[in-house]
Amino acid sequence: MSMLSINPATGQIIQSFSTWQTDAIDTVLSQVESAQTGWALLSFEQRSVYMRKLAEIFRQRRDHYANLINDEMGKLLKEARAEIDKCVLGCEHYAAYAKTYLADEDIASDASRSLVIYQPLGTLFCIMPWNFPFWQLIRAAAPAMMAGNTVVLKHASNVPRCALALEEAFREAGFPENTFRTLMITAAQAETVIADPRIAAITLTGSSTAGRSVAAIAGQHLKKCVLELGGSDPFIVLDDADLECTVAQAVTARFQNMGQSCIAAKRFILVDAIADSFVRHFKAGVDQLRSGDPKAESTSIAPMARTDLRDSLHAQVKRSLAMGAILLTGGEFIGAQGAYYAPTILDHVRPGMPAFDEELFGPVAALVRVKNAEEAIQLANHTSFGLAGSVWTRDTTRGEAVARQIQAGCTFVNGVVKSDPRLPFGGIKESGFGRELCYHGIREFVNIKTVWVS
Structure with a gap:
């Protein structure tokens, strides 16, 4: 079986890779397990030297890696550069703060001394x-490795060149041999790796369906896992919002990365008093987006990552229209080649429609109209997902009060949702469990151990 690297802008095959046989997987797992013992014995200061060097590799090869991302999953080149910049930030953050996040804690008890220490689990x-092929890995691997774990990667099958480039970056940064390895394997083979006793824990970013499968296998083998899954994030616009600012941010929040982000705004919940004005200006903003070569700075609409993903999104749009949603713009394939889909706005979306109930992983905005803030909160929470959301209002006190009532792992007030190494990130409900980033993330894959001394 082979993995194909296909340029989604042209549909052309870039390169083909053979998936590994069982003996190759077995060899690498043994090598990484063996490497973990020595890696864990290094001090935080010693590990941070390698992590800072990795940040420097990303900084120096920014354009090279950005072009890899652009070629394999179609991300706009300017957005791909920003993704690499974020990798630099993530590496440098954990190089600087891992020791503080995992410092021993003295706790008073009936012992002469009792403390909590944090020790690595093994191999993660x-x-x-594929949607953030470098950043998604770094935000998991940087804290895990600074904690003393080793890492093996199974990347999405459509970004094999990015997967191999990541291994190369760790190697160029001088990390001890086999502390980070990429496995060229299928989803079916990944199930066997999860069960392998040389794997201590698992982290997945993916769909809710994939999350259920991974959690079931991990649970069967009593292994820790963190799941960052899908989302249907609400973008709540209250009646006192600054519409000019809000609309500009709304276009970014929905169409950045072609809407292929778990934390992209998906459901725009609009209070009636401002709904018509918002919709008019939002459509005007969307109409200014231009498709084209994703390497060109003037392009704002890139292809979707794969044609099958575009086809699935289009089916969701058609089913929503058949159920009463109103098409304001888009809803069609564009371009003679590649996986391009027109930026789309569906108005008068309501519960029961795919555009409301399901995750729209692409450039489609679902507009939902409500009477007031109370109904906005109710519909924002009327979803099986719980990853993120945002609230837009001139009154930040009011905005925070609404944000506190949204059932999600994070809610932003007057800001587009983003991940930040300084803040924990993750979801609830069908958006998963566990946290990445900040000290919460680095403590997911350690043994939180009590030491009691009399």
């Missing part, structure tokens, strides 16, 4: 998606 298996 990272199952990563």
